[in-house]
Amino acid sequence: MSVGNHSYTLIESENDLRKLVSEMRSLKEFCFDTETTSISALASNLVAIAFSWKKGEGYLVWFPEERAKTLSLLRILQPLFENTSTLKVGQNLKFDIQVLENYGIEVKGPFFDTMLAHYLLEPDLRHNMDFLSETYLNYTPVPIESLIGEKGKNQKTMREVPVEKLVEYSVEDADVTYQLKHLFEPRLIKEGLTELASKIEMPLIKVLADMERTGVRVNEGDLRSFAVQLREDIIALEKEIYVLAGTEFNISSPKQLGDILFLRLKLDDNARVTKTKQFTTNEEILQRLSYKHPVIGKVLEYRGLRKLLSTYVEALPQLIDKSTGRVHTSFNQAIASTGRLSSNNPNLQNIPVKDERGREIRKAFVPEEGHIFFSADYSQIELRLMAHLSRDKSMIADFLSGSDIHAATAAKIFGVEISEVTREMRSRAKTANFGIIYGISSFGLSERLTIGRKEAKELIDGYFNSYPGVKVYMDESIRKARALGYVTTMFGRKRYTRDINSRNQVVRGNAERNAINAPIQGTAADIIKIAMVRIHERLKKEHMKARMILQVHDELIFELLPGELDKLKEMVIAEMSGAARLDVPLKVDWGTGKNWLEAH
DNA sequence: CCCAGCACGC
């Protein structure tokens, strides 16, 4: 086994540390891994740093508990991390970068993150180090539990682990990571993923690290008073529901609710059931039955309010950092198989916006005193990409004309002038446009529009007659997926379509929709990432104080002093719309405000 | 502790 035979050295004195640093000064690259007291980077104290730049070899620098002493040791290491001609290799580098930032050390690129490299190579597999080591090195690393115990309240921290034990565990991780780097690098080249890695994903690490550290202010008072109001309304609804149903039950239990609606009240003899044989009680079903009984509307309202209360209004205040007074989300760069980011703890990418009461939550996101928000979002980016990638003349023309795209689509498929498009026609065309991006069927469209299948099929036929290139492109995407086993974005990001030739038509259908959607959604993800990297670079280079704080798939949110607005607006719009050259314009809408809702 | 069902975003 490759990792078994090794020589891991503990650096025991300041003198040894100086020797180590002087030896490392000439390196082109090194791998490092920090050990800390917490899994939350921004709250972490440093315990040790492991280094490796040769297979089977490495060093551990251990730091005492006193911050002052740790800082003075780190001053010795600082030049290594700040040297822009050394490649820093690591697994999930965002974490290590943030930990060192806690000590005033700015780790500078270039970076090579093995987690992100593997995310590009195999987007729908796992990317944690244990999996990578077992899969690619055929080696199971020392489990962290052997040092700090099983998770739970008795789990120790790295601070309590004897340093002799820490050396073996920690340097091994750096050693494994370094070896993985040399396995993944040639694979990236072979798969044509080098640019995506070096120009987009690796530079984005620092961008996200900065955004997370900045965080966003939440007005806790607003949420607390909204919570009081919500709880009152929920209790009132509860009472009404019990009266209407003629019995008390747990409204939040889909099982109990289903039995009440369909056994007790008998609202539908042919009620749909889930695979676990419960009655389906989701919004779509309930909405359709709502004319039959007044309890249904109340249940829907109850559900909505409970969701707001538990997921947002009660949860967000608990995630406000005591030292910054802000919430610091984590952006995960290696989850979504299409290339999108995801956000958690808290998830700031699913804050309500559509529903009137949900919008109250967005209002609670506010800038620091004297500051404002600026929000910029791509208008219809996925449909524009459909136009570009399919080269459909008529869809491109619709975007170039600058008219409302859904209205233009409606005019075409319903055969009327744009000026004669009704709200209903536009709304149907909009549903069809979204459906197209997701690879919808005539059945799916008929469900969504509550129209007959025949009518839905005619609508889709009309759509493809209006935009024939789109049909050709979709067929071509599936053909490519069948031939190659994967599809790609404009920037070469891959998604494998393993089930594309499955004999099971449900499974195959899923793969076909992925083949259509992934290049569109993925290219949009690539484009906004490019914009983020460039904007981050310019904010720094131009010494601007404005901070990029959030990304929500096609939208970027900034916090700034009003005096910087004109400059920021011009720069952000230029970088976002200039992030890719398309056959249609990349339109960017924007807004400003004293809270997120206003700015959006 | 895990899964199902549901609901929020794009």
Next chain:
DNA sequence: GACGTACGTGCTGGGT
């Protein structure tokens, strides 16, 4: 006859 719109996170209930 069955199936049926991409990508996520997180809550509650309910079974183990």
